[in-house]
Amino acid sequence: MSTLDRSLDPLHVSYADDPRVVKEAATEDYTTHVVPLSWRSSKKSLSMSWYSLVSGMFYLVTAATLAAVVGTVDTLIGIVLACVAFGALGYIFSGYAAKTGLTVALISQRLFGASGSIVAPLILAATSIYYAVFESSMIAHAFSASIGGLDIRVWYAIAVVMNLPLVMGGIRRWMDKYNAALLPVYWGGLILVIILAATRMDTSAWLAHTPQQAASLAAPGWLYAFFIYLGVLVLMMFTMDFARFGKPRDTKINGIATFGPVFYVFVYLANGLIGIFIAYAAGLAGGISSTAIVDFIVTLLGGWGLFLVWVTQARINTANFYVASTNMEALWTRLFRTRLPRVWAVLLCGAITYVFMLTDVLSYLLVALAWQGAFIASWVSIMLVHIIFSAGGDKNDLPEFRPGRLARFTLGAWVWIGSSVLGALFYQFGGAFGATWSTPLTFALGALLYAAAFKAQSRAALLRRANDPRDEVEDIWEARIRCHACDHSYIAVEMDRDPSQTGQPAICTACAGLSKEYLAACRNEHLSGGIAAADPARQPVQGLR
Numbered sequence: 001m002s003t004l005d006r007s008l009d010p011l012h013v014s015y016a017d018d019p020r021v022v023k024e025a026a027t028e029d030y031t032t033h034v035v036p037l038s039w040r041s042s043k044k045s046l047s048m049s050w051y052s053l054v055s056g057m058f059y060l061v062t063a064a065t066l067a068a069v070v071g072t073v074d075t076l077i078g079i080v081l082a083c084v085a086f087g088a089l090g091y092i093f094s095g096y097a098a099k100t101g102l103t104v105a106l107i108s109q110r111l112f113g114a115s116g117s118i119v120a121p122l123i124l125a126a127t128s129i130y131y132a133v134f135e136s137s138m139i140a141h142a143f144s145a146s147i148g149g150l151d152i153r154v155w156y157a158i159a160v161v162m163n164l165p166l167v168m169g170g171i172r173r174w175m176d177k178y179n180a181a182l183l184p185v186y187w188g189g190l191i192l193v194i195i196l197a198a199t200r201m202d203t204s205a206w207l208a209h210t211p212q213q214a215a216s217l218a219a220p221g222w223l224y225a226f227f228i229y230l231g232v233l234v235l236m237m238f239t240m241d242f243a244r245f246g247k248p249r250d251t252k253i254n255g256i257a258t259f260g261p262v263f264y265v266f267v268y269l270a271n272g273l274i275g276i277f278i279a280y281a282a283g284l285a286g287g288i289s290s291t292a293i294v295d296f297i298v299t300l301l302g303g304w305g306l307f308l309v310w311v312t313q314a315r316i317n318t319a320n321f322y323v324a325s326t327n328m329e330a331l332w333t334r335l336f337r338t339r340l341p342r343v344w345a346v347l348l349c350g351a352i353t354y355v356f357m358l359t360d361v362l363s364y365l366l367v368a369l370a371w372q373g374a375f376i377a378s379w380v381s382i383m384l385v386h387i388i389f390s391a392g393g394d395k396n397d398l399p400e401f402r403p404g405r406l407a408r409f410t411l412g413a414w415v416w417i418g419s420s421v422l423g424a425l426f427y428q429f430g431g432a433f434g435a436t437w438s439t440p441l442t443f444a445l446g447a448l449l450y451a452a453a454f455k456a457q458s459r460a461a462l463l464r465r466a467n468d469p470r471d472e473v474e475d476i477w478e479a480r481i482r483c484h485a486c487d488h489s490y491i492a493v494e495m496d497r498d499p500s501q502t503g504q505p506a507i508c509t510a511c512a513g514l515s516k517e518y519l520a521a522c523r524n525e526h527l528s529g530g531i532a533a534a535d536p537a538r539q540p541v542q543g544l545r
Helices: 019-028 043-054 057-070 072-100 104-112 116-146 152-167 170-200 221-230 234-243 248-258 261-281 290-301 303-336 342-358 362-389 411-429 431-461 509-514 516-527
Strands: 480-482 489-491
Touching: 019 170, 019 342, 043 170, 043 234, 043 248, 043 261, 043 303, 057 072, 057 116, 057 221, 057 261, 057 290, 057 303, 072 221, 072 234, 072 248, 072 261, 072 362, 104 116, 104 234, 104 303, 104 362, 104 411, 116 152, 116 234, 116 290, 116 303, 116 342, 116 362, 116 411, 152 170, 152 303, 152 342, 170 261, 170 290, 170 303, 221 431, 234 303, 234 362, 248 261, 261 290, 290 303, 303 342, 303 509, 362 411, 362 431, 411 431, 509 516
Parallel strands: none
Antiparallel strands: 480 489
């Protein structure tokens, strides 16, 4: 620890969780804070919450559609490559998230600056909502086709409302238990579909299926299939928001089994094989759609088929709405400088999902996802390079993420925006070649540019600040420091001194992001060479980027 400045207010330190914080965390899940070690989940609990993403008609439909375009063999080769690539990325990203306890929104502050990072939660919230629209539409269609009696808009509302209570309690309170109970139902139901389809239809040649007419693609079939899966790199952002609850001692097993190769064998390969088989058995080779596969399952199993479809969509939508709501909360806080409780964030995401379902969403959903996919591919590549290049972190073996110790915009922000826009334009105007290659080229471009700018980015991103509360405690992960703004105590990892207040009392990351006075004072301190100004309000910030 450094010598204490006698002009500073003493820190209010404790070594037990603040009961008020624990009570809030039951629903908030430390959405705008670092996850303390005391709130980390067991391997089993975390895996059950994360494995909600295994079930989804999206994976079945994607594989079946690709098999219709490039054939079963090329599709499976692409899937295996995707399992390898995503498995490796999942291992790396989950380990980093467990080490730091940071959300996508918080780590993005280090990459792009305190202000430049605001796009990250926006992109992730929007993408999660789009996926929720897709999955909720499937269950609404199944209910309408099987039960009927109500307008489809009513079924849309029912499909959305059924999911919202399941994510209000967060990962530790309900999601893990709910998804653990329904996981056997999902796999058992799909196995039953396979058995019945195999006994009633001729499925002998499904593995050798080839398209009736070769498609005009800008890449070999197997590579085209791999690139399609690469378009779902948003799962790496999902990984960050879930894996931050992992215990550091479980990093290896979580990296392999929960977020890494084992998970993708189930989510891509197992689901892909099942999707191709079902589509072939149903005779959908020339007209595959999500609703057609749902209809086939319901026709084959009757009421149990409807239940299986509900289980499939309900499980994956817990993850969609969870990520959407946590990032909506972070976005709202940054935009309006006021807190939005996560329960209200869940309701807001549900309302937006329902409104989208009432529109002709499919007419623009794919284009929107493609444009957002460029930003996501670039974000993932930049994050990967940052993890590799900054093994020791900025301080205390951690990246700096506290808003008052970072520039408003970093060079990384311009790298992200530039590579993403170029990728989106390439997709939009590059014809078949652009549509096929935009994601891998955007990924490569973002990585190369960020690697080239890394040293300059690191020098310019950090503000010159004195008086760090981390230096005043023995263990930054165990010591809790009381925030003068909200009067709650959080771990020292996220705490800062507030130079806008006499005595520079401690302030937590969430409150720091809300205070214009704090941010202005921090930048004035930086401009004065790391010495806190006596009266920050009299020294306006000029020219800092």
